[in-house]
Amino acid sequence: QVQLVESGGGVVQPGRSLRLSCAASGFPFSNYAMHWVRQAPGKGLDWVAFISYDGGNEYYADSVKGRFTISRDNSKNTLYLQMNSLKPDDTGVYSCASDPRYADSGYFRHWGQGTLVAVSS
């Protein structure tokens, strides 16, 4: 069965960095594109970043461009999100999601439960 398990969240001060991980199992990870999606408290879903199945293409939401970097290690079935220069507006639950297609025709097939990131002084 498909499992996506996020880790690495926590409380961090504004301007600091955090690295999230998403461990995948139960499906051919190297054949799937992957996304990070977040949800701030009391708000809706907010797409953060996309990476193609081979790591060759990345896309980011404008709100995180230049601060966040998505990457993957297909040998470890793991997705990452490096978050730098964190802001209070980055607070939320961060979830990874698998995508069987490329960006412009894709969808979020399976989701993890998420890991909480709280940016506060």
Place this chain on the structure above:
Amino acid sequence: QPVLTQPPSVSAAPGQKVTISCSGNNSNVGRNHLSWYQRLPGTAPKLLIFDINKRPSEIPDRFSGSKSATSATLDITGLQTGDEADYYCAIWDTSLSAYVFGTGTKVTVL
């Protein structure tokens, strides 16, 4: 200004039908890869519909999707108490080169 607009809430009695709309423009909903997600309280989101009207095998046919021009619709028939959740539409926006989610709709079973 949200890119994809949904009604904040809809409600109906058990067994009835609810319809959730998702309005956008030609750069997003006007395309053919819109998907719908259900988020039950405290759980991970679940894919309900992809490519406007296709269901994963595990999703019952009580859930169906359609589209007309730049507005899409999710119908839930035979409403059950277990359907109380937040529902979101999503699609790649070609002008933004980004995925966009709808504003979300809370479904209440009366």
